[in-house]
Amino acid sequence: MFSPELKKGSLDLLVLALCSEEDLHGYGIGKRIEERSEGRLVFRVSTLYPTLKRLEEKKLLAGRWVERPPERRRRYYKITARGRRELEQQRDLWSHYVSTITSVLAPRNA
Amino acid sequence: MFSPELKKGSLDLLVLALCSEEDLHGYGIGKRIEERSEGRLVFRVSTLYPTLKRLEEKKLLAGRWVERPPERRRRYYKITARGRRELEQQRDLWSHYVSTITSVLAPRNA
């Protein structure tokens, strides 16, 4: 629905926001985004998993394996204190960005 | 101010919108964006010029050289009919995208 380019830079924010509500695993995060956007926004697993890895490396998320045989193991992610700070920053940045683009498109004149 | 990733995918929309108001040259477009965003949004010339070339190749913009000796020549860009259609599409896409991200961040619940 939306171009890959437009989507760039928004996934970190979305993942952090979802993981701040509850612990989630990769596949579940993808489904959550799809559900809440009513199918308009979809990120492929080939995008999601590297992103989760990156956020964990940056200590914004903490992952843990959950084994529930004979099911396939899942890796659940929890937001860290640092992740919460980053989330608030990125929320601000996002709304700031949106209002900036808006003001270039339709300048409040004079 | 904003990360390169967040900015990706928005420049086409901005350029088309500005060129739909008046004919502009590359350097001027950069300055316009900077002015209207009050310095918060800046695209480098190494981003702008390839973008203009691309939009012209896609026939969304029509460029023409304006020589005013002894000044450096300028290439002015005018939006095409096709460009206007694309602009309206991208405006819709943008507002749609913003509301989609918003709804994932803060779902209208139940």
Added chain:
DNA sequence: CACAATATATCGGAAGACGTCATATCGTTC
């Protein structure tokens, strides 16, 4: 005469999204 601003342009690098492939389990359909 150095420097900032105006003006156009190319090159290579970085980062993120994606398609494809691989692996594995479970439930449904044929």
Added chain:
DNA sequence: GAACGATATGACGTCTTCCGATATATTGTG
């Protein structure tokens, strides 16, 4: 029981776009 879709994780290579660096050229200021 074979085929398929959903659930679940992961690697690899490609594409696009933004950016820093570099180059060229003119005008005005200090």
